[in-house]
Amino acid sequence: MYGLIGRMIAAPGKRDELLAAMSGGTSGMPGCLSYVIALDRENPDALWVTEVWDSAESHKASLSLPAVREAIAKARPIIAGFDNRVETIPVSGLGLQGAK
Template identity: 55%
Template sequence: MYGLIGQMLAQDGQREELISLLLQMKDEMPGCLSYVIAEDQENANAIWISEVWTDKASHADSLQLTHVQATIAKARPIIAGFGHRFETAPRGGVGLPG
């Protein structure tokens, strides 16, 4: 499995809109085992995206999907930047194989 945990920064006051847009991508992503959007508790403009995929190629392929590209295009104007990014190798857990 392939995991990705990343911090995304919204433009001031736009976090809720960014979260709403990103949650639209939770459906129809082949190979996605887990996709979680969470508010950062210390930064009012930051969110965390935690993903688990069957493999790294599935994640890369998802970025080419039409609905994912459309969502990214809508979100781009309200993304102020990116913070930390971690790639992981999930071993299992609730709802995950292994």
Template identity: 55%
Template sequence: MVGRRQFILWLSALSLSPFLSKVSYAKQEGDKPMYGLIGKMLCIDGKRDELAQILVKGIAGMPGCLSYIVANDNSDSNALWITEVWVDQVHHKESLALPSVQEAIKQGSPLITGFGERFETTPIGGQSL
């Protein structure tokens, strides 16, 4: 049974969703489209948590990054999914030169055994964008 407080919170969030979607969609209407990547990273057996921590730690302070999500693959204990959203492709490319990202690459590379699927996308909006 849903309590009164939970119901009110849920109803408030629902009533705000049209406004939130308009705000997030407006980001796409600028000069450049947003840039997105979704990729699967494979690692050494038993090292997934260590690699995930390195990736999450290495993303601090990336200008132009709207979202960077590291997630465990539920069907492969040696795989991670990385989902990224950037204000544009230029910011993504420039992020690779950041000291924190270079350090993450240095620390994480020995744990990576390969890459699976990789998809480039053009995000158009959503929650947290």
């Protein structure tokens, strides 16, 4: 499995708009076992995204899906930056939809 953890910083005051843009593209992505968007408790402009995929290839392919491309196009103008990005190898878990 392939995992991603990262933080996304919205342009000031744009977190809700960024969250709406992101949430639109996250269903029906082949190979996506978990995709969670969470608010940072301290930074009012930051979102945490934690993802689990059945493979890195599935993750990469998702970036070409129409709904994902549309979400990225909406989000890009209101993203100020990314940090805390980590790629992981998920090995066990609860809430992994049909993980092999």
